Amino acid sequence: MNPADYSSFRRKLIDWYVDRGRDLPWRRNHDPYQIWISEIMLQQTTVAAVIPYFERFLTQFPTVADLATAEESEILKLWEGLGYYSRARNIHRAAKVIVEQYSGVFPTELDALQSLPGIGRYTAGAIASFAFDQRAPIVEANTLRLYCRLIGYDGDPRSRDGQERLWRFAEDVLPQKGSGRLNQALMELGATVCSVREPDCESCPVHSYCQTFREGTQATIPQPKPKTVITETTEVSIGIRMGSKFLLRKRTSNERWAGLWDFVRFEIEHAASTFDSAFVVGSVLDRTGLSIIMGPQIAVFKHSVTRYRITLKCFTADRVKGRLKANEEWQWVQPADFNGYPLSVTARQFAEQLKQQLVNDHETPKAGKTKKRSLEH
DNA sequence: TACCCGTGGTA
DNA sequence: TTACCAAGGGT
Missing domain, CATH: 3.90.79.10 (Nucleoside Triphosphate Pyrophosphohydrolase)
Structure with missing residues (x-):
């Protein structure tokens, strides 16, 4: 996409998002604690699966201080059935760091966020932009797919070259103000319109900026993940x-x-x-x-x-x-x-x-x- | 860097 | 029934 088009691209996308974006529990405020919990839960996990867990979690642990003083087994009990349990242990560790080293106030800087257990490059960018409206880029499953198609990247998006290009685009496309909302809109478009199979390009507000739409290559971009080999085991x-x-x-x-x-x-x-x-x-x-x-x-x-x-x-x-x-x-x-x-x-x-x-x-x-x-x- | 970590939905 | 996929991060 031509950098001269970023501004009109953003306007079209935001208009669509304001009109069509879903009302999700973690989009109702800018509390970094709630956004953090939702982002951790949503890692490799579907929105539908997360919602009830998110509601229960916030009821039991409304603040980071409540979380820091909890027993790990309490947190795991709330996480039971959600999978990837190291996430639960990591939020406990991170909550303690926030209370002890940041006086219970959520850090706002990208580096500080990413140094917390369980927070990587994507999650740090998500919290920094959603909660604090910093100009922080994000690349995750939805945006990876969307960016690859927009810029017509037909290489391996997980390679070093692919990652560099995607993170570069993710940053370049951001405005000076309103990065949080734009990032949400980018993800929402990837999740609901620019889907893995049969993307709904006709209803996409930014298809005129999309290289794969012009070339008809949506089905082959991005490259899929390599197949995983399944091993049979028997346990008692x-x-x-x-x-x-x-x-x-x-x-x-x-x-x-x-x-x-x-x-x-x-x-x-x-x-x-x-x-x-x-x-x-x-x-x-x-x-x-x-x-x-x-x-x-x-x-x-x-x-x-x-x-x-x-x-x-x-x-x-x-x-x-x-x-x-x-x-x-x-x-x-x-x-x-x-x-x-x-x-x-x-x-x-x-x-x-x-x-x-x-x-x-x-x-x-x-x-x-x-x-x-x-x-x- | 390649591998590990869970579960449920969908076509 | 199977294969693929989901708001990734740690080691």
């Missing part, structure tokens, strides 16, 4: 029972679902022709220090996590002896109290299954016709 999850409680383990920071609670769980050999019960019992002893007697398999879940497709086999088991190893965090929890712990989706499904099992046991106390072994004593 074991609800180890002692009395009326089950054993939960807090997942450590170097593994998936870090900070969330889960049943004892590990990968087994994928070839599922025979189930090696002795291997499972031995692994449980290794990991927990407990000797167990395996119970029945009560559920199988298929679960996809980015590049893995996991078959999760869920068992119950009884602890017969042994003492829990001290190198990890454990809790014995009654099914009624599972909701008090942040759980991964699969752990949540397993927990539901266990609760259901207990209800069934109560409904059919005479174990004559039930094949599955009762969870009651």
Whole structure:
């Protein structure tokens, strides 16, 4: 696009945005705290998924000071089901920095913002422009696609050259005042009109400035991300029972679902022709220090996590002896109290299954016709 | 730099 | 059913 056109481009885009932009919860004010929380939640996450989480989060933690003094597990509980849990741990860390090093006042400078945990180049630009109307550029999924098409960039937008060009354009197109609103408008156009498949160019307010519109190359620009390879794995999850409680383990920071609670769980050999019960019992002893007697398999879940497709086999088991190893965090929890712990989706499904099992046991106390072994004593 | 991190919606 | 995608960042 010719730099001489930036001004009229902006006018057309803003007119469209004022008319057609969505009313979203985080667009109703310029509170940097609220904008920050929304931006973190929206990372790699859809608007529809974020809205209820955003509302609940702000109700429980209205200010950065509330967040800084919270327990990490409280934050994770509010994040439960949203994914990418390091985001939740990072906002906790960042909240503490803001309170301790910035006296609880949100920093306004791009560099200061980007130095906070979980805030990268895009999120720093978003907060600086949306909250403080600084002339800060942004490039994320929507604007990357939009910019590539506007300028007809047919290279790899993730390459060094592509990134340089996109960030350059993102900055050049900004006005001296009103960058926050323009950035919002750019993203909105990318999200709702300049979509991945079948962009609605006829209703695009700036199609006359778009190189791919002129050339008819919208379908091939931008270049798609390289394919991800899916790996099949099989895991077992074991609800180890002692009395009326089950054993939960807090997942450590170097593994998936870090900070969330889960049943004892590990990968087994994928070839599922025979189930090696002795291997499972031995692994449980290794990991927990407990000797167990395996119970029945009560559920199988298929679960996809980015590049893995996991078959999760869920068992119950009884602890017969042994003492829990001290190198990890454990809790014995009654099914009624599972909701008090942040759980991964699969752990949540397993927990539901266990609760259901207990209800069934109560409904059919005479174990004559039930094949599955009762969870009651 | 390449890889890791989750979940749900859509075609 | 599968493949792709979403307001990215950390290491």
